[in-house]
Amino acid sequence: MKENNGPILELRGVSKYYGSTSALHDINLQVENGEFLTLLGPSGCGKTTILRIFSGFETPTKGEVLLNGKVINDIVPEKRKLNTVFQNYALFPHMSVHDNVAFGLRMQKRPADEIKTRVQEALRMVHLENYAQRMPGQLSGGQQQRVAIARAVVNNPMVLLLDEPFSALDFKLRKQMQFEIKHLQRQLGITFIFVTHDQEEAFAMSDRVVVMNEGYIEQIGSPQEIYEEPENLFVARFVGEINILEGVILEVQENNAYLADVGGVTFPLRTRRNFAVDEKVLVLLRPEDLKIYHPHDEDLEGPHLYGRINESVYKGATVDLTITLDNGQRIQAAEFFNEDDADINYNIGERVAVSWVAGWEVVLDNAGE
């Protein structure tokens, strides 16, 4: 492959309309060579449309698609050096595993002995070297999935596109396949673009995640950035449980520090966003960021909110608590067991004090959603 420092795949101002309904709005996206990028979002958010624009099955209504710096809008799917692992695998039912995997190479008219060795190599990579003569109908779902992956990677694509490839697998197999795909990507060193609606799956595998909603990109970033620094409420809510508290800025201090009234209590806040005094804000807190105390605990210091335990669910590694604050709002907290503090069992109805790890809060402006 040619050395190219620019993005391997790029969308420039891409929009897609189906009649009058629009599926994508002015999408700009750069995919770096060798990265594992995930398009994450609820169904109908446009993530599969982007994948199909890359593979060539859809053409953008507006904008440009670039592969390795060249515009490929008018290039048909069969001429693109990209391969897809389809959601339902789409294996050819009338061909053996070997013939399925060999299909792409045969279309390129590679010599027979080269095809043989490359197919064997690809099947070895997915641990199916002994299944070459089976028909797809004789394989389990997980095995069919592996054949689909082998059939795509055997062609040495510049980018591998994966369209919700695990949606038909059970939980355990899914976990295993996630691990194997990630391993495969490191081994091959080629760019993977993965589409999923499952945030855990996205986080477990990706270098970067693109969170999408209703045809817009909401945020692009590493899994950690997406989870810890969501740029808006949609992202915050989509990638896990979150508590949203309303507040008003009381005082602007140095270094992006603020004092704010949250639920009638003055809390210090830290954020890279700029706010003015009297501005309404939302304070976003993950359940695991919350600290729960007994009201008369001697460790108790700093500001906190009071409430009552509503529900307590033992989860093994954590205890998940539902707390009703005195202002009536319900919040979720997850307390981890640790050796210092074995006493995280609370009775229902028990009064507790709630605060959070300072600086872990995300502050967004309250645009009156």
Next chain:
Amino acid sequence: MQANNRFRLFSISSVWLWLGLFALLPNLALFLVSFLDRGETDFFIPVFTLDNYSRLLDPAFIRIFWDSMYLASISTLVCLLLGYPFAYLLARSSKRMRPWLMLLVVVPFWTNSLIRTYALIIILKTQGLINKLFIWLGLADGPFSLMYSDFAVFMGLTYTLLPFMILPLYASIEKLDVRLLDAAKDLGAGTLRSFWHVTLPLTLPGIVAGSILVFLPALGTFYVPEILGGATNMLLGTFIKNQFLVARDWPLGAAASTILTLLLVLLALIYRMSSRKAAETPLTEKGKKKGAADA
């Protein structure tokens, strides 16, 4: 469970009884008669002979058999070439369009096929529709007739039998997963090659079923060749009919008919082989089918 089993027994045995009484038994009788001798006063006498089959080796009959095979093959081929694109369009048409296209296929069945064959005369005869059209287009300068020729018979067969080609083709094309065509394209196959490597092999059962459904009637029908072909060339169907109704030679007719039945069995075997090859369905579906059969 009990009532269910009894219902099953009843429905299956009644179908078997019906088929046995009205299909198997007459065929068996025909098969027996084909080995019996002709009688002076009776249609046949109970004397075993292979004479009827050796009489079929007569060049005149072989000519009839050959002509029929030829005409039936051409009709089948043309039905396939006309029917496949239409069936493809039908299977890929929108939900709104499909009933209307389907209507085009079904509408001919609303009129008796004998009457439709007579209607063809109006189109094919001297001063008929085709004749007039050709004159109007300047392709012909006088009256001509297409009637009483192989062409007329071929037209009649193709016209009458086309729906029998389209329906099984439609069924198998409709079942074809379009995502497989996406996969073929994704792997570098152009439209033509993905048709050849994916669409064609996967719709082969439909092609074979349609071809059998066209070929056999084309071989055996007697009214179409008789009405449109006149007395010029006898075909197999007419030959068999004549043995029974005109020549009163039941054993010979039975022998010719048996040959036709054997041909049918042979084609049915080919069909089974082709559909078994193409029917490597995924495990889950197989399980479902098995479950349905067990239930």
